[in-house]
Amino acid sequence: MPTDIVERLRGEVKRALEELKAKDVVEIDVRGRTSIADYIVVASGTSTRHVKSVADEVVKYAKKTGVMPLGVEGQREAEWVLVDLGDIVVHVMLPRVREFYGLERLWTVGGEDEREAAFG
16 A cells, blocks of 8 residues: 555544544554554454444544455454554454453564554
């Protein structure tokens, strides 16, 4: 995906997460560490309904940039919904699920905290 489209998509993902008041949003730059994506975004929802709604909003905002999700997983249980947008993978999780799996820790091991930035 061209860089300008990735940047627009990052902006739309951020707006979607802000719109539905996702909690503790973190973006991790994984360029050069994996070929699956350039960015991984992790956010929390306050309930299964909120998690699902936030993920749905991410999909809606991504479509504004002309990006169709490659896949959306976990919508039925909505404890952890993954939205694969190609160069950006968004994880929306319940806090207890997020704490259990610790995705941020997995991707920022080795003191590379400069690669992690809160959208805040």
